[in-house]
Amino acid sequence: MKILVVDDEPRLAKSLARMLESKGHESTIAADGFEAWALFESQPTNWDMLITDIRMPRLDGVDLARRVRDSGSHIPVVFISGHGETPDVVELTPATFLPKPFRRTELLAAMQTAVA
Amino acid sequence: MRESVEPELPSPRRPDLRRSVFFPLAGMVILLFLALGSAALWSESRTEAETLERDVDSAVRLFELRLASDVDTMRIAMDPILEDRVIIDCFLSGDRDALFDLLHDRFLALREQHGISHMYFVGPDRVSFLRVHQPDNHGEVIERYTMREAQRTQAVASGLELGILGIPSLRVVSPVRHEGRIVGYFELGREIEEYAVDVRETLGIDMEVLIRKNLVVEDEWAKGQVLLGREVDWERFDDFVTTGSADGGEELGEVLDEAIPLLAQDGDDPARVSQVNGHRFAVGGSPLLDASGQEIGLLVVSLDVTDSVLAFRRTLLGFFFTFLVFTGVMVWLLHGIVRRTERSLKHAEAVEHEVLSQLEERVRERTAQLNREIAERELTEAKLRQAQKMEVIGQLTGGVAHDFNNLLAIIMADLEIVRDWLAADGREDMIEGAWEATERGATLIARLLAISRKQPLSPRPLDVNQLVAELMPLLERAVPRTIEIETKHEPDLWECFVDAPQLENLILNLVVNGRDAMPAGGSLTIETRNRRVEPSEARRWEMAPGDYVELTVTDTGTGMPPEVLARALDPFFTTKELGKGSGLGLAMVHGTVKQSGGHLELDSVIGEGTRVRLLLPRVPN
Numbered sequence: 110m111k112i113l114v115v116d117d118e119p120r121l122a123k124s125l126a127r128m129l130e131s132k133g134h135e136s137t138i139a140a141d142g143f144e145a146w147a148l149f150e151s152q153p154t155n156w157d158m159l160i161t162d163i164r165m166p167r168l169d170g171v172d173l174a175r176r177v178r179d180s181g182s183h184i185p186v187v188f189i190s191g192h193g194e195t196p197d198v199v200e201l202t203p204a205t206f207l208p209k210p211f212r213r214t215e216l217l218a219a220m221q222t223a224v225a
Numbered sequence: 226m227r228e229s230v231e232p233e234l235p236s237p238r239r240p241d242l243r244r245s246v247f248f249p250l251a252g253m254v255i256l257l258f259l260a261l262g263s264a265a266l267w268s269e270s271r272t273e274a275e276t277l278e279r280d281v282d283s284a285v286r287l288f289e290l291r292l293a294s295d296v297d298t299m300r301i302a303m304d305p306i307l308e309d310r311v312i313i314d315c316f317l318s319g320d321r322d323a324l325f326d327l328l329h330d331r332f333l334a335l336r337e338q339h340g341i342s343h344m345y346f347v348g349p350d351r352v353s354f355l356r357v358h359q360p361d362n363h364g365e366v367i368e369r370y371t372m373r374e375a376q377r378t379q380a381v382a383s384g385l386e387l388g389i390l391g392i393p394s395l396r397v398v399s400p401v402r403h404e405g406r407i408v409g410y411f412e413l414g415r416e417i418e419e420y421a422v423d424v425r426e427t428l429g430i431d432m433e434v435l436i437r438k439n440l441v442v443e444d445e446w447a448k449g450q451v452l453l454g455r456e457v458d459w460e461r462f463d464d465f466v467t468t469g470s471a472d473g474g475e476e477l478g479e480v481l482d483e484a485i486p487l488l489a490q491d492g493d494d495p496a497r498v499s500q501v502n503g504h505r506f507a508v509g510g511s512p513l514l515d516a517s518g519q520e521i522g523l524l525v526v527s528l529d530v531t532d533s534v535l536a537f538r539r540t541l542l543g544f545f546f547t548f549l550v551f552t553g554v555m556v557w558l559l560h561g562i563v564r565r566t567e568r569s570l571k572h573a574e575a576v577e578h579e580v581l582s583q584l585e586e587r588v589r590e591r592t593a594q595l596n597r598e599i600a601e602r603e604l605t606e607a608k609l610r611q612a613q614k615m616e617v618i619g620q621l622t623g624g625v626a627h628d629f630n631n632l633l634a635i636i637m638a639d640l641e642i643v644r645d646w647l648a649a650d651g652r653e654d655m656i657e658g659a660w661e662a663t664e665r666g667a668t669l670i671a672r673l674l675a676i677s678r679k680q681p682l683s684p685r686p687l688d689v690n691q692l693v694a695e696l697m698p699l700l701e702r703a704v705p706r707t708i709e710i711e712t713k714h715e716p717d718l719w720e721c722f723v724d725a726p727q728l729e730n731l732i733l734n735l736v737v738n739g740r741d742a743m744p745a746g747g748s749l750t751i752e753t754r755n756r757r758v759e760p761s762e763a764r765r766w767e768m769a770p771g772d773y774v775e776l777t778v779t780d781t782g783t784g785m786p787p788e789v790l791a792r793a794l795d796p797f798f799t800t801k802e803l804g805k806g807s808g809l810g811l812a813m814v815h816g817t818v819k820q821s822g823g824h825l826e827l828d829s830v831i832g833e834g835t836r837v838r839l840l841l842p843r844v845p846n
Binding site: 116118120121124125127128131164189190191192195206207208209210211212213215 | 626627628629630631633634635636637638639641642645663664666667671674695698699725726
């Protein structure tokens with residue numbers, strides 16, 4: 110899968126990308142919501158999944174996901190969160206929450222859930 | 226430092242009414258009456274004295290009146306004689322015997338009618354011509370004052386003259402006129418002893434005429450007294466002799482004996498009271514003046530005042546009695562008043578005491594209440610401070626947790642890569658410690674976040690199954706591999722009103738407790754069920770009957786003894802050692818559940834495990 114990874118902590122984004130690649134996925138990193146949106150917009154049909162942190166400056170993960178949805182995309186979204194909050198995102202289905210830190214297996218399970 | 230207020234009340238000193246009110250008042254009343262009594266007494270005795278004085282004066286005046294009256298009488302009696310030509314011619318002729326014959330009958334008549342005892346015809350040179358009462362005695366010059374005065378003034382002269390016998394008599398001397406010339410003098414005289422009788426009969430007062438001794442010759446006087454048939458006692462009084470003009474008898478004599486000496490001393494003070502024979506007498510004296518104005522003796526007046534004294538005494542007694550009765554009544558009344566006042570004072574004291582003790586009681590109660598309020602407030606403040614601390618912690622940890630989780634995520638992600646690399650040689654166990662440490666770190670942060678999260682609930686309809694499912698990763702990370710987590714879900718679980726973070730926190734707490742109760746490992750079961758609560762159960766558990774979602778967390782741990790079980794829900798109660806548990810977990814769970822309108826039940830058997838059952842109200846569709 111081609112996955113768009115969004116997190117304002119660069120080292121984490123990198124480690125996450127590496128994790129994904131170890132399982133054969135292709136990932137592109139964005140440092141915040143704005144950058145991610147720009148990347149998405151440029152190639153809306155390119156992406157298979159969005160994995161994004163929630164708390165980010167400029168454009169947070171939830172708003173990013175909303176924009177993606179509003180654009181008509183139904184790609185699954187995995188929210189990764191470091192602060193334990195789980196905002197109501199029923200309308201952003203399909204979406205799952207994955208609290209940090211997580212094991213690779215947990216990540217894969219979450220991705221699976223989101224796709225299903 | 227709390228201080229209890231204890232009021233100190235002074236005990237009032239009650240004045241001794243008897244001493245401070247009754248005695249002074251009674252004393253004043255008595256004094257008042259004594260004063261009044263004395264005043265009345267004094268007034269009475271003064272009146273008494275005045276009355277006596279008046280009586281004495283009356284007697285003396287009567288005496289004088291008689292004198293004056295008799296003078297007039299005698300003067301009138303003289304006129305016919307003085308105008309009788311025959312008599313005058315006879316007198317002028319010098320024929321004594323013829324004159325005697327002419328006058329004798331008239332003299333007798335006068336003696337009969339007016340008590341005249343002396344009748345004189347005297348020549349112009351005061352040589353006595355004829356004493357009608359003593360015809361043989363004539364020819365001497367009459368030196369008497371009245372005679373000389375008549376000669377001097379050539380008018381009628383009158384007054385008392387003291388006789389040789391010491392007996393005074395009343396004389397009236399008139400010049401005899403013939404053809405415009407004074408040819409001689411005519412005198413009439415009378416005794417005055419009648420006067421005393423008159424006084425006695427008219428006023429009831431005894432009168433005695435006393436003559437100064439130095440004006441009387443003892444022998445002559447003695448002779449006179451014998452003639453009158455009286456006792457002769459020259460030495461009876463110091464300065465005076467009696468004339469026996471009044472016949473008061475022995476009694477009067479005794480009175481005089483006693484009173485005269487006093488009177489002699491103090492001539493001005495008229496009334497002296499002597500005591501004789503059980504009778505009291507008031508004795509007064511008035512100087513007796515003769516025709517020339519010389520004091521020749523004393524008119525002594527004696528009045529039997531026994532009765533009036535008796536009357537006075539009776540009045541006194543009466544007054545005293547009245548006073549006694551009155552004072553007695555006053556004192557009795559006063560006493561009654563004082564007694565009543567004392568009683569009402571005592572009553573007031575009792576009331577006051579009662580009021581005071583009630584006041585004290587109320588003060589004590591209030592103080593206790595205040596102390597309680599202070600304690601409560603301090604507790605509330607402590608809770609508030611705690612909550613504020615938690616808020617601060619929450620805010621801190623919110624930010625820290627995020628960054629911390631990021632770091633842990635990085636570590637974990639990289640560890641995955643390393644593990645892959647080690648797995649090739651079968652050496653994954655090399656990073657086992659790091660692995661678990663990272664997981665533990667995540668749990669810690671999650672717990673910290675859960676504790677510090679804000680309390681205001683925002684319950685929303687929630688599927689507990691879903692919540693549990695989503696929580697599973699965290700829960701699994703919270704327990705070591707030795708503990709197995711099982712879930713049993715009710716397939717069509719009702720939705721319930723619950724604040725998601727709160728419930729997650731809750732379940733996490735329970736899982737952590739279960740983990741800590743199973744150091745050697747075990748199993749943790751999380752069940753969900755639909756449950757209807759009957760009214761009887763509801764009443765027992767103090768909740769509303771109806772539909773609930775039941776969530777049960779069971780462990781196979783060591784369990785809790787009854788005493789620990791009883792206190793398990795208390796805030797800050799923990800059996801864990803310092804640093805290993807705050808003791809807030811179950812308390813918060815309990816609080817949360819109750820807030821949501823639910824119920825929490827705790828069961829534990831030592832050696833078997835602990836079960837925590839939550840009932841959360843169902844959301845009606």
